Amino acid sequence: xxRGRHILIVGGGTAGWLTAAYLAKALGTSVRITLLESPExxxxxxxxxxxxxxxDTLRFLGIEEKSFVREAAATFKQGVRFVGWQATSAxxxxxxxxxFEPPFYTDKTSLVPYxxxxxxxxxxxxxxxxxxxxxxxxxxxxxxxxxxxDFAGPLNYAYHFDxxxxxxxxxxxxxxxxxxxxxxRLQDVVVDERGRIERVQTDGGVLTADLFIDCTGFRAxxxxxxxxxxxxxxxxxxxxxxxxTCKLPYDRADAPIESYTVxxxxxxxxIWDIGLAGxxxxxxxxxxxxxxDDRAAAILAGHLGPGARDVTPRSxxxxxxWRTTPWIGxxxxxxxxxxxxxxxxxxxxxLIEAAVGMIAELFPRQGxxxxxxxxxxxxxxxxxxxxxxxxxxxxxxxxxPEPFWRDNADPATIPERLGELLEQWRYRPPSRFDxxxxxxxxxxxxYQYILYGMGFxxxxxxxxxxxxxxxxxxRLFARIKTFGERATRDLPSHRxxxxxxxxTRAA
Ligand code: FAD
Numbered sequence: 022x023x024r025g026r027h028i029l030i031v032g033g034g035t036a037g038w039l040t041a042a043y044l045a046k047a048l049g050t051s052v053r054i055t056l057l058e059s060p061e062x063x064x065x066x067x068x069x070x071x072x073x074x075x076x077d078t079l080r081f082l083g084i085e086e087k088s089f090v091r092e093a094a095a096t097f098k099q100g101v102r103f104v105g106w107q108a109t110s111a112x113x114x115x116x117x118x119x120x121f122e123p124p125f126y127t128d129k130t131s132l133v134p135y136x137x138x139x140x141x142x143x144x145x146x147x148x149x150x151x152x153x154x155x156x157x158x159x160x161x162x163x164x165x166x167x168x169x170x171d172f173a174g175p176l177n178y179a180y181h182f183d184x185x186x187x188x189x190x191x192x193x194x195x196x197x198x199x200x201x202x203x204x205x206r207l208q209d210v211v212v213d214e215r216g217r218i219e220r221v222q223t224d225g226g227v228l229t230a231d232l233f234i235d236c237t238g239f240r241a242x243x244x245x246x247x248x249x250x251x252x253x254x255x256x257x258x259x260x261x262x263x264x265x266t267c268k269l270p271y272d273r274a275d276a277p278i279e280s281y282t283v284x285x286x287x288x289x290x291x292i293w294d295i296g297l298a299g300x301x302x303x304x305x306x307x308x309x310x311x312x313x314d315d316r317a318a319a320i321l322a323g324h325l326g327p328g329a330r331d332v333t334p335r336s337x338x339x340x341x342x343w344r345t346t347p348w349i350g351x352x353x354x355x356x357x358x359x360x361x362x363x364x365x366x367x368x369x370x371x372l373i374e375a376a377v378g379m380i381a382e383l384f385p386r387q388g389x390x391x392x393x394x395x396x397x398x399x400x401x402x403x404x405x406x407x408x409x410x411x412x413x414x415x416x417x418x419x420x421x422p423e424p425f426w427r428d429n430a431d432p433a434t435i436p437e438r439l440g441e442l443l444e445q446w447r448y449r450p451p452s453r454f455d456x457x458x459x460x461x462x463x464x465x466x467x468y469q470y471i472l473y474g475m476g477f478x479x480x481x482x483x484x485x486x487x488x489x490x491x492x493x494x495x496r497l498f499a500r501i502k503t504f505g506e507r508a509t510r511d512l513p514s515h516r517x518x519x520x521x522x523x524x525t526r527a528a
Contacts, residue, residue: 025051026386029228031207031221031243031372032236033058034065035184035370036356038191040377045198047381056195057223059206062528064188065238065357067296067337068100068265068365069177069302070282070461073121076172078374082194086171090188091129091523095182097165097280099158101366105286107475108420117146117474118281120158121177122267123466124151133450133469135494137481145147147473150498156505161277163518175508179367181282181295181302203228207237210247217350217391218243231388234380235354239361244344244354253402255409258434259416260353260425261290261341261363263314265334267302272328280515284365287320288312289425293364294324298519302308305334306364311425339363343405353380360405362483370379371462374406380512403460409464410439411471418475419441446472452481453523 027043033056043058048054079089088498089095100120107115118406124132130149136144154176157164165174196202211220220229221243235243244250256262278296285292305321312320314336321334343360347353354360356375362368363442369508379400383393413436428434435443442455451468472479480487488494515520 022498024232026390027053027054027055027229028232029221029230030054030056030234030236032056032238032356033188033192033202034236034238034356035188035191036067036238036358036373037234037236039078039190039370039373040236040355040380042080042191042198043198043377044201044381044384045195046082048384050199051386052152052384053201054199055201055203055228056201057205057207057221057228060204060277061206062240064185066185066188066369066490067264067304067335068184068364068369069181070183070293070364072367072371073177074374075179076259076372080172082191082192082198084194085405087522089190090180090227090519091455092291093192093262094182095180095184095187096180096278096296096298096519097163098179098181098282099154099164099176099280101282101284102158102279102287103284103415103474106284106291106415106419106421107281109422112318117470118155119149119467119470119474120152120154121179122154123177123403123464124154124469124477125153127418129495130490130493132494134481135491135498136473136480137450138485138488143398151501153501153505153508155441156502157508157512158279160509161279161515162234162512163280164287165518166513166514167437167518167521175182178185178280181199181297182306185488187503192401205347206438207242208244210490212247215350216248218247218352229352232384233352233359235352236356238357239339240247241344241354243352243357244347244349244358247351248349249344250344250349250354252340253345254340255362256342258409258413258425258436259341260310260429260434261306261374262339263309263317264304264306264337264339264364265314265317266337267300267304267329267332268300268324269332270300275516277517278513285324286421286426288423290317291365292321292324296515298523304364308425309338311423340411343402345402346394347376348391348396348397349403350391350394353394353397355380362405362408363411365415366408366463368408368412372401372404372408375462395470400460403457404462406436406438408463409463410436410442412466412469413439414471415475415527418472418477442468443477446477446479448480 164176289311
């Protein structure tokens, strides 16, 4: 009888437990999975926003939506509202919405060129014109009815949640799927002469495995400290490197809950404001090169208002970047150990999902365990670099006058590929052919929402006669408006949906 492979995951945060549960489900019982975690060190416990891919992951893991919403204190997320990114509030209020729902289109017509050809002064904002989700979310409505099936609904959505409780939900599921948990602290990693991990020493003894998965967060105990995989920093492109985070209770028990992240720009970064079930999760993200910690605390205090004098924020430092070889020999890194890009657009869990999906599918059940390493590294590195393009897009189109923003608009800080695309998008909107799907986390329409929300101009005037279906487009724009108004009437409030699913309100 052949002995099944043994995977040792070191670290029990979202990355560790998601990897454990996913691999247990995907690889079945012929592969033994053990997870070592140290409650004494604890988890980072931040990261309250996700991307719609999380629904497929939870469905795959066999977690019910209702129990997930209850156990992870989750609420629904329909996108991100950006406030003050294009200009300072002194120049008048400016905001735009990045919904998860793609722009409406038919076999014959994409509405995007027709919106671009409309009179700028009179047309509605892009997201409002091309999807009903903008209206629904702004009206504090849910993306679905309570009776609709698990993870399904008329509108695309993700979740906001309590990061600590999410890790617990995943841990419970992983253990149901047969993952063995060991409590202890990794003290030493023994690397052999070929640069492969031979064993790890913990305070409880020695552990060996065929594949070691480093989920030790920013400590990167295996991939970084032991194997010295180089870290590629992109702080010259994504400047933020600190966050002050806190929770603020609602002022009333029945206060409406936003179903989108509010990302408000400030002089040297931005503030996230997230509607969780029992409180708002708030974080001031900033660049220590442009403001100091006291100034960041004052900006956060200004956002929180006078009612929050007793709130003591937690301070976190990070650097955007990734390991250039996240898989070396018999060790692969997932989660913060492999890399992190600042939290705008919530890509932490997305990157974990991408990594673990690939490990599950490429995992060799026999033969050398490092066979997929090269391909894995290539795809992960490309994915990180592509996300940098998308995040940088949010910053580099800004007209804000502060040094942080001026430097962000400096072409020398814009990745080359993004610079090329911006040049092309002056004459046509982003297209699916701009991107290689296997290494992208965001689609062409996500780029459209940011570009046109930020007031970017795509000049189609010369090609106007290539878009002759104006009457049909006008009819579709009108239908989106009517459907949006109807959906706003028909869908429950976001709070009502959450309370119904969690049983805190009568059905
Ligand atoms: P951790 O949670 O740090 O877990 C590390 C684990 O390793 C812990 O269990 C720890 O005990 C264990 N460990 C470490 N050293 C040892 C040792 N020597 N021995 C034994 N065990 C050890 N992501 C999103 O998707 N959306 C967001 O909105 C978002 N916002 C963020 C905001 C900020 C400011 C930051 C910094 C991150 C954010 N993230 C977000 C990223 C998100 O927090 C992480 O991707 C996610 O929590 C996964 O973390 P992790 O499991 O890799 O690390």
